[in-house]
Amino acid sequence: MNVPFTKMHGLGNSYIFINVFDFPVEEDYLSELAIAVANKDTGIGSDGLILIHPTGDADVGMRIFNNDGSEGKNCGNGLRCVAKFAYENELVHDKQFTIATKAGNVIAEVHGNRSRIEEVTVNMGKPILEREQIPMTGESALQVVAEPFQVENYHLDLTAVSMGNPHAVFFVDHIEEAPLTTLGPVIEKDSRFPEGVNVEFIEKVNDQEIHFRVWERGSGITQACGTGACASVVASILNGKLEKNKEITVHLAGGDLYIIWDTDDIVWMRGKAETTVSGTFYWERND
Numbered sequence: 001m002n003v004p005f006t007k008m009h010g011l012g013n014s015y016i017f018i019n020v021f022d023f024p025v026e027e028d029y030l031s032e033l034a035i036a037v038a039n040k041d042t043g044i045g046s047d048g049l050i051l052i053h054p055t056g057d058a059d060v061g062m063r064i065f066n067n068d069g070s071e072g073k074n075c076g077n078g079l080r081c082v083a084k085f086a087y088e089n090e091l092v093h094d095k096q097f098t099i100a101t102k103a104g105n106v107i108a109e110v111h112g113n114r115s116r117i118e119e120v121t122v123n124m125g126k127p128i129l130e131r132e133q134i135p136m137t138g139e140s141a142l143q144v145v146a147e148p149f150q151v152e153n154y155h156l157d158l159t160a161v162s163m164g165n166p167h168a169v170f171f172v173d174h175i176e177e178a179p180l181t182t183l184g185p186v187i188e189k190d191s192r193f194p195e196g197v198n199v200e201f202i203e204k205v206n207d208q209e210i211h212f213r214v215w216e217r218g219s220g221i222t223q224a225c226g227t228g229a230c231a232s233v234v235a236s237i238l239n240g241k242l243e244k245n246k247e248i249t250v251h252l253a254g255g256d257l258y259i260i261w262d263t264d265d266i267v268w269m270r271g272k273a274e275t276t277v278s279g280t281f282y283w284e285r286n287d
């Protein structure tokens, strides 16, 4: 199968994009295709696959698959790339438009001109804080804020936030000491998160900046995670470490995102989106 693709990334969090307006795809091979394109040796190499598709619910739709083939419900870096692609390829005509995700619609605004969009702002909507909607098990408090969380021989304080996808946020004193490779994969699959979880470690720098590292559900360590950056700012404010209505610079491994959680409870994300390459993926499907 000859699959036309465009590889794009948000701060190094890369995906292979398929424009379903031009190239219809079959539901039953998407998971396998995500694994195939993400493979750096036999595929193209990415953190996963993203479909840009027609939808009656919004101007364009986005579906995201991690590099293990699992489908995510939202993807902040992916949304900025979808917005750039949709505007540059005239799938939309206004600079502000809606994008449907499995977690609901968001509103994107592109900055630049038709030939080259460099930065995108996304209204990510309201965070979800109720335990059972994260989802996370447990009988205690309605929300999960600074809740004792023991894993292996670590006694951590957990704050859980959903941006349509689940995030477990932990504060550390020095980001370079975050137990990302040891605890990331363990917490990702912890039974207290029935749908798995993205795992973030953050270090407060000052009242406007945090350092951030992530182990993503379904993809492992990535250079950046847009929904994770949003969840981390929300978690920092819930814990009294940052304030609402202030633009927070989140220093991710791949670069900076600018996040605001405003007093209307809306989370705003602003950052770059870049195109790497486009071409044809010659795929020998395992029938």
Ligand SMILES: N[C@H](CCC[C@H](N)C(=O)O)C(=O)O
Binding pocket: 013, 064, 066, 071, 072, 073, 074, 075, 076, 077, 078, 165, 166, 198, 216, 217, 218, 219, 222, 224, 225, 226, 227, 228
């Ligand atoms: N691994 C995530 C999806 C990708 C999110 C991330 N790449 C972002 O930019 O938000 C999940 O399974 O929920």
